[in-house]
Amino acid sequence: MSLSWTAPDSLALGPAGQAGAGARGLAPAERPQRIVSLVPATTEMLFAMGAGDRVVAVGSYDHFPPEVERLPRVGALLDPNVERILAMKPDLVVLYGTQTDLQTQLSRARIPYFAYSLGSLPDVALSIRAIGSRVGASGAEALATSIERRLADIRARVAGRPRPSTLLVFGRERGSLRNIDASGGSGFLHDMLVTAGGADVLADVPRQSVVMSTEMVLARAPDVIIEVRSSDEAAAPPDLRVWDTLSAVPAVKNRRVYLLAGDEFVVPGPRAVTATERFARTLHPEVFR
Amino acid sequence: MSRWSPLREPTEISVEKAAASPRSGVAGVAPRLALTLTVFLAVTVVVCLLAPLIGSTPVHLSRVFDRGIPFAENVDAQVFFIARLPRVVAAAIVGSGLALSGVVFQALLRNPLASPDTLGVSAGASLGAVLAITFHADVTLAGVPAVPLAGFAGSVGALAIVYVLAAARRRGTPGTALLLAGIAISALLAAIGRFIQYFADFTDTFRSVQWLMGSLDVGGYAPILAALVPLTVALAGFATLPRVLDLLSIGPESAATRGVDIVRAERVALVSASLSTGAAVALGGPVLFVGIIVPHIVRLIVGPEHRLVLPASALFGASFLVVCDLVARTILAPVELPVGIVTAILGGPFFLWLLFRRVL
Numbered sequence: 001m002s003l004s005w006t007a008p009d010s011l012a013l014g015p016a017g018q019a020g021a022g023a024r025g026l027a028p029a030e031r032p033q034r035i036v037s038l039v040p041a042t043t044e045m046l047f048a049m050g051a052g053d054r055v056v057a058v059g060s061y062d063h064f065p066p067e068v069e070r071l072p073r074v075g076a077l078l079d080p081n082v083e084r085i086l087a088m089k090p091d092l093v094v095l096y097g098t099q100t101d102l103q104t105q106l107s108r109a110r111i112p113y114f115a116y117s118l119g120s121l122p123d124v125a126l127s128i129r130a131i132g133s134r135v136g137a138s139g140a141e142a143l144a145t146s147i148e149r150r151l152a153d154i155r156a157r158v159a160g161r162p163r164p165s166t167l168l169v170f171g172r173e174r175g176s177l178r179n180i181d182a183s184g185g186s187g188f189l190h191d192m193l194v195t196a197g198g199a200d201v202l203a204d205v206p207r208q209s210v211v212m213s214t215e216m217v218l219a220r221a222p223d224v225i226i227e228v229r230s231s232d233e234a235a236a237p238p239d240l241r242v243w244d245t246l247s248a249v250p251a252v253k254n255r256r257v258y259l260l261a262g263d264e265f266v267v268p269g270p271r272a273v274t275a276t277e278r279f280a281r282t283l284h285p286e287v288f289r
Numbered sequence: 290m291s292r293w294s295p296l297r298e299p300t301e302i303s304v305e306k307a308a309a310s311p312r313s314g315v316a317g318v319a320p321r322l323a324l325t326l327t328v329f330l331a332v333t334v335v336v337c338l339l340a341p342l343i344g345s346t347p348v349h350l351s352r353v354f355d356r357g358i359p360f361a362e363n364v365d366a367q368v369f370f371i372a373r374l375p376r377v378v379a380a381a382i383v384g385s386g387l388a389l390s391g392v393v394f395q396a397l398l399r400n401p402l403a404s405p406d407t408l409g410v411s412a413g414a415s416l417g418a419v420l421a422i423t424f425h426a427d428v429t430l431a432g433v434p435a436v437p438l439a440g441f442a443g444s445v446g447a448l449a450i451v452y453v454l455a456a457a458r459r460r461g462t463p464g465t466a467l468l469l470a471g472i473a474i475s476a477l478l479a480a481i482g483r484f485i486q487y488f489a490d491f492t493d494t495f496r497s498v499q500w501l502m503g504s505l506d507v508g509g510y511a512p513i514l515a516a517l518v519p520l521t522v523a524l525a526g527f528a529t530l531p532r533v534l535d536l537l538s539i540g541p542e543s544a545a546t547r548g549v550d551i552v553r554a555e556r557v558a559l560v561s562a563s564l565s566t567g568a569a570v571a572l573g574g575p576v577l578f579v580g581i582i583v584p585h586i587v588r589l590i591v592g593p594e595h596r597l598v599l600p601a602s603a604l605f606g607a608s609f610l611v612v613c614d615l616v617a618r619t620i621l622a623p624v625e626l627p628v629g630i631v632t633a634i635l636g637g638p639f640f641l642w643l644l645f646r647r648v649l
Contacts, residue, residue, distance in 0.1 A: 061491075078491070171496060174427060175434030177508040179499045205623060211499070213618060213625050214508045215372035218364055219346040230492070236427055245371055245509060247361040 031136035032092035032112075036085055038076060039116050042094045043068060044269035045128050050139035057088045063231075064263060064271070086111075092135065121151070121191035124272050143270060150273045151195055154280050157287050158197025164283055166198040167222035167251070170209070170229075170265075177242050180212040188268045189228070196279035198224065217246055225251040226258050226282060228265040258282050325591050329604040336608040337381055340615050341373040345622035371508060379505045379513055379572055380614040380628070381607035384579055386520055386569035388587075388606025389527055390562035391580030392598055396534040397558045398468045404581035405566040408471030408559075409447045412478035414570035417443020419482045419497045423489040432511030436500065437571040441519070443478075444567025448560065450474055455559060502627035503574035505614050516572040519564040526561025531595040534558070538593070576629045578636030579610055586639075 035051065037043040038059040046055050047065050058068045060076040074088065075081040080102050085093060090111055095102055097117040106113045114134050116127065125144040132140020168189055171181040183189035183200070187208035190200050201222040202210055225243065238259045243252050251257055260278055264271035281288040342350065352358065352365040360366055387405050394403040405411055420426070421439035428435045454470045486494045507513060533554040536547055545551055566580070583606045584598065591597040610628070613635065617626040 171492060173422075173434065173436055173496070173500070174425065175429050176436075176512075178436075178504055178506055179496065181499075207624075210623075211625060213372065213506045215344055215346055215368055215506075215618070216623060216625070218368045218372055221364065232490075233425065233492070236425055239427075246367060248364040248367040253361070 027136075032090075032134075034088065034090045035092045035094065035135060036074060036088055036090040037062070037094040038074065038080060038099075039094060039096060040064075040263075040267045041118075041124075041269035042114075042116050042127070042131060044267060044271065045131055045143075046094075046135070046137070048139070048270040049128060049132050049137040049143045051132075051135050051137040054135070056090065057085070064267070094131065118188075118268065120186070120188055121195060121268070121272060121276075124268055124270070128270070147270060147273050151276060154197075154273075154276055155195055158280055158284050161197055161284055161287065163197055163199035164223040164256075165201045165221075166193055166224040166226060166283065167201045167212075167217065167220065168193055169212075169225060169227045172227075174236070175239055175242065177214055177217075177245070180217070182210050182212045184208055184210040188272070189265070192272060192276045192279055193226075196276050196283055198279065198283045214246060217249060221248075221250055223250045223254070224256045224258070224283060225249075226260060226279065229259065229261040230266045231261060231263045233261070322597055325597055326600055326604070329601050333381070333604045333608045336611050337377055340377045340380075340611050341369055343615060343619065344368070344373055345619050345625075372506070375507045375510055375513060376505050376614060376618075377611055378510075379507045379516075380610040382513065382516060382520065383505065383569040383573040383576060384583075384606040384608070384610025385603040386516075386523070386565040386606075387576065387580040388583035388602040388609075389523070389599060390565040390569075391606075392584040392587075392595070392602045393527065393530065393534065393558050393562040394580070395584055396538050396595065397555060397562070398465075398471075399538060399540075400468060401585070402581070403468065405562070405569070406475065406575065406580070407468065408451050408563070409474035409478055410444045410451070410563045410566045411570050411575050412475040412482070413447025413450075414440040414444035414567055415501060415575055416478045416482045416485075417441070417446070418500050418571075418574075419485055422497050422500060423485055423493045425493075431515060432509070433515045434512075437512050437515070440571035441567050444563065444570060447474060447478060448563040448567065451563070452556070452559060455555065499627075500574055501629075503576040503629035505573045505610075505628055506625075507572070512572055516568040519568040523561040523565035523568070526557050526564075527599055530554070530558055530561070531599055534595040534599075535593075574629065576610065576632055578632045579606055582632075582636040582639060583609055 031054075033054050034056045035046065035054050036057045037046055037055055040059060040062045043055065043058050043062040044064050046052055047067065052065070052067060055068075055071065057072045057074045060073050060079075062068050072084070072088070074084045077096055077099065080095070080099060082102065082105050086109060093106055093111055093113040094116060095113055097115040103113055103115065114131065116131075119127070125148050128140050128144040128147070131137075132144070168183040169180055170183060170189065171179075173179050182202060183193070184205040184207035185200055185203040186206050190203075190208075193200055201220045227240070240257050240259055243249075243257050246252055260282065262275070262278075264275040264278075277288070342348070346368055348365045348368050352363065353369045354366075355363070358366070390405040391403075394405060394407055395401055397403075398407065417439040418436050420443070421436045426435035426439060428438060430438055451467075451471060451474060455467055486497050489497070536543060537551070537554065569576075584602050587598055587602045587605050591601050610632070613631040614628045617628045617631045620626065
């Protein structure tokens with residue numbers, strides 16, 4: 001049985017929580033000064049909203065902005081190092097909503113925490129506002145608004161244009177077409193694709209990830225195939241030629257198979273807008289520059 | 290025909306056989322051999338011909354073979370020749386390879402629970418594949434990508450370790466010692482694999498787990514042709530084994546009195562079965578249960594003599610896995626199950642039934 005005890009004025013909410021509750025604002029004395037963030041997305045958000053100077057430790061997989069490389073690491077989703085977290089003497093720990101064991105331990109140590117839940121694209125702005133009010137960062141509202149505005153701008157620019165049916169692949173076995181992992185009809189990647197003016201070829205499959213067989217790719221016949229890679233996977237030379245065996249697929253026939261690399265595709269944070277813009281530029285090159 | 294069963298000692302069965310049919314020998318076996326194998330072959334051929342026609346996408350046979358449509362635009366033909374046919378062929382190869390090595394390991398180790406995974410060859414292949422996935426290996430040899438190559442290399446490595454252990458005893462290794470050594474090697478290699486997975490990036494770990502569930506969607510013929518090379522060598526080895534395996538099942542002492550060079554026979558069996566396993570696991574991942582279940586099913590049908598069991602297992606293993614893969618790719622369309630899940634779901638209960646049918 002885990003106890004979700006939190007300190008009096010901290011809010012343990014996910015992105016769909018009471019974002020408006022922070023409107024009262026925090027006095028400088030109340031603001032957390034030693035923040036530990038285990039989630040790459042929240043780390044980016046904290047720095048983007050101007051609270052980066054108050055972050056004292058980050059998770060193992062946080063790489064942006066470059067300043068975080070100098071900060072100590074305390075583990076991540078599967079292996080949070082409680083001792084190191086406590087040693088940092090934090091007054092706020094931003095962690096995953098699913099890390100219930102860690103939450104229990106922090107409660108026992110009377111350390112407030114903020115539970116972040118991975119959501120979809122609209123939740124990015126909501127999370128920014130929620131975290132912003134929790135840490136008292138003045139730049140949060142502007143950041144969230146800017147993100148929403150840029151996304152709306154992309155939507156407007158692609159509105160009315162025909163949507164190419166797109167297969168979004170985020171992983172497969174190197175050098176072959178086995179174990180193709182594609183984004184299904186729900187989740188963060190799907191939302192970015194739709195915002196960028198694409199039609200998800202797997203829109204009818206309500207899962208975040210779908211393992212595609214070659215038969216499925218041929219049957220669904222996408223017009224565009226986009227492979228996304230995180231930046232460390234991108235170090236290897238692209239091997240898109242493996243798709244050539246499926247020459248009957250419209251995307252292959254019309255040479256619309258692309259590789260997009262960068263951490264902005266895998267971290268649902270402020271840079272999601274950049275990712276969406278890159279998708280839009282790939283799908284509708286005539287509209288963007 | 291005496292019934293082989295894991296609950297009976299092999300010696301009981303051979304004594305029974307000698308008593309029951311004094312004329313059994315080459316003359317008695319040959320016509321039965323021909324008939325049985327013909328039936329198994331016919332079933333396998335039918336299954337392999339029908340399987341590419343069935344799937345989650347409707348395919349029109351007339352369009353598949355229509356020469357008028359250029360192949361590069363013929364979706365039906367590409368589904369048939371690129372997506373489905375290599376899968377069926379791969380399933381047949383993996384199924385027969387695993388079944389054959391299962392038969393041989395069970396005889397070699399004199400243990401009905403032995404399987405291609407027992408001696409660590411499968412764990413070696415898995416370790417090789419996990420390493421290739423985690424370290425983003427980028428080699429391609431003769432059209433075969435890095436992961437199957439590394440898998441095969443891993444299986445050969447594991448075989449080398451087991452072979453050295455087996456060769457260390459000059460009189461041939463009693464089944465139990467080899468079995469225990471194999472279990473230890475298997476456990477060690479699996480532990481190393483898990484260690485690597487734990488420290489790997491989450492994405493790589495996920496990808497390794499996917500590979501470990503098995504996938505026959507090879508999408509091309511290069512990996513299949515590559516797997517046929519070690520498999521052919523293995524088949525050459527298997528061809529010399531039927532009589533030897535019959536005798537080994539009884540015990541090395543009886544085999545020795547009949548002039549069988551036990552040491553050499555064990556080594557041929559070990560190497561052939563390991564090559565066959567290595568090729569199969571490198572091609573399709575470690576598909577569970579085929580190597581342990583198929584030999585038992587086949588023995589229920591044709592009896593314990595390896596002249597029948599070996600070829601029949603190859604054929605039945607091929608059909609079994611083709612059918613399992615067919616189920617895996619159609620039952621929850623458009624989502625596909627990993628074939629290893631289907632074989633385990635079918636194999637597990639069957640095995641329990643097999644073990645307990647004498648009790649019930």
